[in-house]
Amino acid sequence: MADCDILIIGAGPAGLSAAGYAARLGYKAIAIDALSPGGQLLYIDQIENYPGSPSVSGYELAESLEKQAVSFGAEIRFTEALSIKKEGNLFITETSDGPISSLSVIYAAGAHHRKLGCTGEEEYQAKGVSYCATCDGPFFKGGRVAVVGGGDTALTDALYLSKLCSDVYIIHRRTEFRGQKMLEDRVRAKENIHLELGKNVISINGDGKKVTSVTLSDSTELSVDGVFIFVGMEPNSRMLEGFADLDHGFVSSDDHMRTSVPGLFVAGDVRTTPFRQVVTAAGDGAMAAHAADEYIQGI
Ligand SMILES: Cc1cc2nc3c(=O)[nH]c(=O)nc-3n(C[C@H](O)[C@H](O)[C@H](O)COP(=O)(O)OP(=O)(O)OC[C@H]3O[C@@H](n4cnc5c(N)ncnc54)[C@H](O)[C@@H]3O)c2cc1C
The missing domain is CATH 3.50.50.60 (FAD/NAD(P)-binding domain)
Incomplete structure (x- = not known):
């Protein structure tokens, strides 16, 4: 018996969106973050280009994404993911607070500007x-x-x-x-x-x-x-090295956010994508949760 259905690593816009969608689909979804939920949103003074919110502070948007995900039943935990392995159909993610097993993992650990x-x-x-x-x-x-x-x-x-x-x-x-x-x-x-x-x-x-x-x-x-x-972006993908396919450090995926490992999905800035924004990260999160749903139904 797994600790949860879908483990989401990273609770920025991609991870919080994925957590909300996954929980709303009825899954036991846990999103973990090494720092505070919100990710890079917490460094943004005002966001003017998030659809439907003409001007909102990054902090406010982070808080409202977190509240919405929790209202659907997602759990947010403060802990860092350290490593990941797959045993049969079960993913085991080692965190700073011990292992978490899950049927699927959505990797949404973001990136940082050099x-x-x-x-x-x-x-x-x-x-x-x-x-x-x-x-x-x-x-x-x-x-x-x-x-x-x-x-x-x-x-x-x-x-x-x-x-x-x-x-x-x-x-x-x-x-x-x-x-x-x-x-x-x-x-x-x-x-x-x-x-x-x-x-x-x-x-x-x-x-x-x-x-x-x-x-x-x-x-x-x-x-x-x-x-x-603009001197480059560094993806936060070190823990996936040797586990999933990476392209210059970014996690390779298809349009469904599927990675090279069945059951492991990716969303947001950490994936190979031509555009890294809050809205695209949130969209990826929704797609990853949808794809994880399809995957879990098939195992
Ligand atoms: C200063 C600044 C201004 C910006 N302005 C805008 C703007 O106006 N409009 C716009 O659309 N976009 C803007 N962006 C870009 C936008 O913030 C990002 O595209 C978006 O936050 C990406 O979301 P994400 O969820 O993929 O990653 P992130 O926001 O990076 O979140 C990733 C989360 O994963 C966590 N994490 C990482 N590794 C681990 C681990 N091993 N274990 C657990 N947790 C982990 C991190 O702590 C973080 O909370 C801006 C970015 C910055 C830095």
């Missing part, structure tokens, strides 16, 4: 330093912003920001971009995108309340209102 590690980055987070142009670009309408990075995300988001902002400075430590040539050509053709190649950001400066400039490795000081950092 940091630059320069002076001022931490201090000015949410005061001009951002890791998401879709999320925060509209706050800088008409302003001057820096984009740090040279891959597809940096180039795509620089193009997006160039429609909103008066000037966009792309700062990249190499003299060549890593992104697609087609994106690079578009970037180079934009009059309000300026390239600062072969340079690093030494510090992000401000007046204590907001960003005012960045200092580059050649001592240039660029006056900017915001700094968008």
Whole structure:
């Protein structure tokens, strides 16, 4: 007899959505989180692009997702998943509070943005330093912003920001971009995108309340209102290494959120997906719960 039907690892938007859907389907669903439920939502001041909530704080949205999941009968526990194995049809997840057995597992442990590690980055987070142009670009309408990075995300988001902002400075430590040539050509053709190649950001400066400039490795000081950092994302997938198929650390899945291990599903930022947002994570969670239902009915 398993401890629960569906164990959800991670209680961010993907995990809480999965937990709510699974419990509403009548399953005993437990969502575990090493920190507080809400995941990255807890770092978001205001979310303007979650459908149906024109402007909501990340904390409020996290609280309402948690309440809704619990109201359907899901249980939320504060514990960290450490390892996972499958014995017959049973998954055994080792946690910091002991093992939890389940018929199915939905892995929703999220990801985190790689940091630059320069002076001022931490201090000015949410005061001009951002890791998401879709999320925060509209706050800088008409302003001057820096984009740090040279891959597809940096180039795509620089193009997006160039429609909103008066000037966009792309700062990249190499003299060549890593992104697609087609994106690079578009970037180079934009009059309000300026390239600062072969340079690093030494510090992000401000007046204590907001960003005012960045200092580059050649001592240039660029006056900017915001700094968008796109130097990669790190998936929280270490415990699945050697257990499920990963692609650059992200968990490989199909449209049904099925992984390479039958009964193990994935949802949200930790999976191979072209778009990482609250709404897409919540959608993945719903799909993963639906797929777990189909799987359990078949075993
Ligand atoms: C500053 C910032 C601003 C953003 N702004 C927006 C915005 O305006 N709009 C938008 O749509 N998106 C925004 N995003 C992106 C959005 O927050 C993410 O896409 C979304 O939270 C992903 O949800 P998730 O559930 O997949 O992962 P996460 O939110 O990362 O949640 C994963 C959870 O899993 C837990 N966990 C990890 N490993 C374990 C483990 N081993 N055991 C137990 N628990 C574990 C973590 O503690 C965490 O709570 C922003 C992100 C950031 C950082």
